[in-house]
Amino acid sequence: MQQKLVIVVVEPDPDRARPIAEGLRAAGDHDIRIIAEQSGLARQVTELRPDVVLIDIANPSRDILEELALASGPSERPVAVFVDRSDEPLTRAAIEAGISAYVVDGLRPERIKPILDAAIARFNVFQQMRAELAATRAALEERKVIDRAKAILMSARGINEEAAYALLRKTAMDQGKRMAEIAQQLVMAAGLLGR
Amino acid sequence: MKRLRLGYLPLIDAAPLVVARELGFAAEEGLALELRAFGAWAQVRDMLGAGLVDAAHMLVPMPLGQALGLGPALPAMDLVMFLSHGGQAIAVNRALEARLRDAGHDFAFRDAGAAGRALRAVVAGRLRVGVPFPFSTQLELTSLWLSASGFAPAAVELVTLPPPMMADAMASGEVDAFCVGEPWASVAVERGVAALLLPGTAIWRAPPEKGLVLRRDFAETRPEETGALMRALWRAGRWLDAPEHRGTAAEILSRAEYLDLPPVLAERGLTGRLMIAPAGHMRAAPDFVAFHAGAASFPWKSIAALIAGRIARRHGLPETPAMLAAMRHFRTDLYRQHLRPAGAALPGASARIEGALAEDRVVPAEKGQMILRADGFFDGFSFEPPLPSRN
CATH class of the missing domain: 3.40.190.10 (Periplasmic binding protein-like II)
Incomplete structure (x- = not known):
């Protein structure tokens, strides 16, 4: 029987860590450990002696793992190299999904690939969710700014909401800018004028 | 306008990228720069390697670590110019x-x-x-x-x-x-x-601090954009090295979309007037950070050799082959090709003895003369690279 692999997932958000861990368990009988607390990360990782470490590509703590990856000699066996050096497409797929993987040197590619495939699938879902969330948030912010700009116009010019909206839209079209931009400028100018 | 995606970490020495975008140096070269702030150096390297950004603001030794095989399996990366010294x-x-x-x-x-x-x-x-x-x-x-x-x-x-x-x-x-x-x-x-x-x-x-790093395939197959980017950043560096511009640079850099910090903090490093202790002691450090003067942006191959030799020793690799491999990743040839038309002063050689200049010195250039900035070490250390390189 193959020995269980110890896979460490560094992820402070439990809502995110859970499905990743589930995906990894579905990919094989592995020992999955999650590190949520990032202080003393190097020590925590070294103590767990993982075969694979997975971490969000944008996590600043990654640079700490880079050091571990370089420092470990063959005898120490914590984290050794990055994603299997021979498999460039896999490395790239992982990077595009927003994941970085540190893998112990000498671990056979056929054992690494299913783990990474599972992780990549989960991370892809999160990348999408994150992008959608950012878009929703931006749209909400824009709505708020436009509402404030409308209110400023209504009180300054004594017009109703519809007229204020039309005025914003016309100005935006005349200047070839987005309505949210014009609204932002108006809100800022009103702030400067103390209104 | 050609759109280029640039990765950077929020630090004061990202100023050339921000200034090139905000003050129109990029637009003059027909470039629209999309600046993407990252949280980790490893991320900058990986995004560049995967082609998710076209160029990156990177620690000068990073492409050397890659060149020595000490990083992940990613396409070859070259440093085409230094963006800053010190800082x-x-x-x-x-x-x-x-x-x-x-x-x-x-x-x-x-x-x-x-x-x-x-x-x-x-x-x-x-x-x-x-x-x-x-x-x-x-x-x-x-x-x-x-x-x-x-x-x-x-x-x-x-x-x-x-x-x-x-x-x-x-x-x-x-x-x-x-x-x-x-x-x-x-x-x-x-x-x-x-x-x-x-x-x-x-x-x-x-001390060379940040460089402009591109994938070799990009730099070699897209020379127009590479050259345009280098010239835009070189002019941004020239603008930044006028002392009267440093305050403005701090203001721009501090905006929420870049450093997102109070301008007074960015200003300390950029003006070289630093508060050195919580009790409020101030110190002046002239030339604390430099972007342009004294051929600061020229990517000396001897610096690649010096740093690669030290990295090799630390990681148990043979030093001379590491130095020679590293030197090929500092692209003085592309620097000459793309910045000559902009009027950059070009030194006669691409490698030299490092640490030899106690003061700024006038030396012969490709055309006429040029000033090289002082590069001495505090303890008199100097370094001679393994091979003179011609290009």
Whole structure:
């Protein structure tokens, strides 16, 4: 029987860590450990002696793992190299999904690939969710700014909401800018004028 | 307009990228720059490797680590120009500050020899020093300085820490000292956890800090965009090196979309007037950070060799082959090709003895003469690269 692999997932958000861990368990009988607390990360990782470490590509703590990856000699066996050096497409797929993987040197590619495939699938879902969330948030912010700009116009010019909206839209079209931009400028100018 | 995606880390030496975009130097070259801030150096490298950004603001030693096979399997990366020299500061915790003051150290923020001797005298056990990345100018400066100051290798532990985490790590006692690029040293002083002992330039007069790094396939197959980007950044650097522009640069850089910090913090490093201790002591460090003057952007192959040799020794690789491999990744040929039309002064050779210039010096150039910036080391160290290189 193959020995269980110890896979460490560094992820402070439990809502995110859970499905990743589930995906990894579905990919094989592995020992999955999650590190949520990032202080003393190097020590925590070294103590767990993982075969694979997975971490969000944008996590600043990654640079700490880079050091571990370089420092470990063959005898120490914590984290050794990055994603299997021979498999460039896999490395790239992982990077595009927003994941970085540190893998112990000498671990056979056929054992690494299913783990990474599972992780990549989960991370892809999160990348999408994150992008959608950012878009929703931006749209909400824009709505708020436009509402404030409308209110400023209504009180300054004594017009109703519809007229204020039309005025914003016309100005935006005349200047070839987005309505949210014009609204932002108006809100800022009103702030400067103390209104 | 050609759209280019640039990766960077939020630091004051990202200024050339921000200025090229905000002040129109990029637009003059027909480029629309999309600047993407990242949280980790490894991320910048990986995004560049995967082609998710076209070029990156990177620690000068990083492409050398890649060249020596010490990073992940990614396409070849080349450094085409330096973006900055200096900008780093060495900081100690408050306990060390107190011991240094008690022992009579003046915190002049200038003399690396005196500061090193003073530190050696007050540190009893191992000194733990935070640096931003295993391949960084900060690590090279720190190890050069400490070993020349009498610290044995076993007496120093270099710990990788992301710059925004330096102040916390010092507060929690994880490190006793650190070497980091601004504004993160000033942030730690502002938080009351650190005192600044030296600027990086006190150790090495012209420590190359950030470079513009591209994938080799991009640089070689898309010469128009590569050249346009290099010229835009070179002109941004020239603008930045006019002292009267540094305040404006700090304002622009501090905006929410870039550093998102109070302008006064970015201004300290950019103007070279730093508050070195929470008690409010100010020190002037002329040339704290340089972007352009004295051919600062020329990517000397001898610097690639110097740093690669040190990296190789640290990681148990043969030094001379490492130096020769590294030199091929500093593209003085592309620098000459793309910046000659912009009027950049070009030195006659592409490698030299490093650490030989105690003061700025006038030397022969490809055309006429040019000024090279002083690059001496505090202890008189110098380095001769293995092979003279012609291009």
